[in-house]
Amino acid sequence: MFREAIERMAPYTPGEQPRPGQRLIKLNTNENPYPPSPRVRRAIIDSANAAQRLYPPPRSDAFVAAASSLYKIPRGMILAGNGSDELLAMLFRAALGPGDVVAYAMPTYSLYDTLAEIQEARVLAIPLGENYAQPLEALGREQAKLTIVCSPNSPCGTLAPAAELDALARRLEGRLLAIDEAYVDFAESNALHLARRHPNVVVMRTLSKSFSLAGMRLGLLFANPAIIESLLKVKDSYNLNRTAIAAGAAALADAAWMRRNVERVQKTRAQSAIRLRALGFEVPESSSNFLLARMPGRDMAPLASALRRRGILVRHFPKSVFRDALRISVGTPAEMTALFAAMSPLVPKIRKSTPKTDGRDD
Numbered sequence: 001m002f003r004e005a006i007e008r009m010a011p012y013t014p015g016e017q018p019r020p021g022q023r024l025i026k027l028n029t030n031e032n033p034y035p036p037s038p039r040v041r042r043a044i045i046d047s048a049n050a051a052q053r054l055y056p057p058p059r060s061d062a063f064v065a066a067a068s069s070l071y072k073i074p075r076g077m078i079l080a081g082n083g084s085d086e087l088l089a090m091l092f093r094a095a096l097g098p099g100d101v102v103a104y105a106m107p108t109y110s111l112y113d114t115l116a117e118i119q120e121a122r123v124l125a126i127p128l129g130e131n132y133a134q135p136l137e138a139l140g141r142e143q144a145k146l147t148i149v150c151s152p153n154s155p156c157g158t159l160a161p162a163a164e165l166d167a168l169a170r171r172l173e174g175r176l177l178a179i180d181e182a183y184v185d186f187a188e189s190n191a192l193h194l195a196r197r198h199p200n201v202v203v204m205r206t207l208s209k210s211f212s213l214a215g216m217r218l219g220l221l222f223a224n225p226a227i228i229e230s231l232l233k234v235k236d237s238y239n240l241n242r243t244a245i246a247a248g249a250a251a252l253a254d255a256a257w258m259r260r261n262v263e264r265v266q267k268t269r270a271q272s273a274i275r276l277r278a279l280g281f282e283v284p285e286s287s288s289n290f291l292l293a294r295m296p297g298r299d300m301a302p303l304a305s306a307l308r309r310r311g312i313l314v315r316h317f318p319k320s321v322f323r324d325a326l327r328i329s330v331g332t333p334a335e336m337t338a339l340f341a342a343m344s345p346l347v348p349k350i351r352k353s354t355p356k357t358d359g360r361d362d
């Protein structure tokens, strides 16, 4: 009953979400462990009024205005999305038809694969370089119709230097370069200015991680007005609801709250990286709110399952080159203490019982 591409494809698998009432320590989908600004709560309550009988403003005006004043970018260069996943879907739909080429690093955010399959686009997946670096040189050579750089990248947390992204944008002149900055508030620098400088650059942000609003579904896209106009053609007319628009505007108006939470996460991230390395994991330097904990050559599925039985969710990617790793979201200090208490006795057992698959020595 459906297009062959849809019949053939595997669905995107999101990380496990606990059932209501299920008490689990959730370190698997990179949510913020701290609550959103109290202003968000007030805005949500205030939005429960008679205006709900009306369709929301199609361009999410109040949310876009708040983004414009926080990021100092004209409104005509900003597009609001129902999560940045929706903005990614719009970008793929508008840019790619059957056989068109989309290029990105591998591994990266796996939703890109799903969106490419829906469009019947051809994927050029380029392996990460030394030290988990993005293969920006190779992406420049490929000249794909759409190039995506997730920075900081998931699942390894590494940041692509803005100067190199600037050079890549120049090399890809006339072709789209999308920079997915879902985690960039946890990093020391960002590449937002490139959306102003280059007519082919799109920068995407989300309020799901740093602003603690994954449940509200809020994303932002920054680009040249001509790009925004094209993306609007594939946008659902009323993609954000009234409550989300109000909540998003309130969150952006209290960026200081977000920054305080980010600082707490960064501090816990540094302490957790040290503890993971002490347990024998290889941990790349993270600019995000998660850590990749790797034991090269050893499948980490058994460790993920053992932690799950102890009520702790972490992410394992069974089909990835990083199946020898866990991606662990940075939680509160208490959550991380519980993680290490569960993990410390398990790690030596896993080392003994899990055969190495790549022939490398410890």
Ligand SMILES: *Cc1c(COP(=O)(O)O)cnc(C)c1O
Binding pocket: 082, 083, 084, 085, 086, 109, 150, 154, 180, 182, 205, 206, 207, 208, 214, 217, 218, 219
């Ligand atoms: C979480 C995430 C998104 C999606 O964010 P939403 O706004 O929740 O849809 C996009 N890209 C990357 C790399 C992410 O990790």
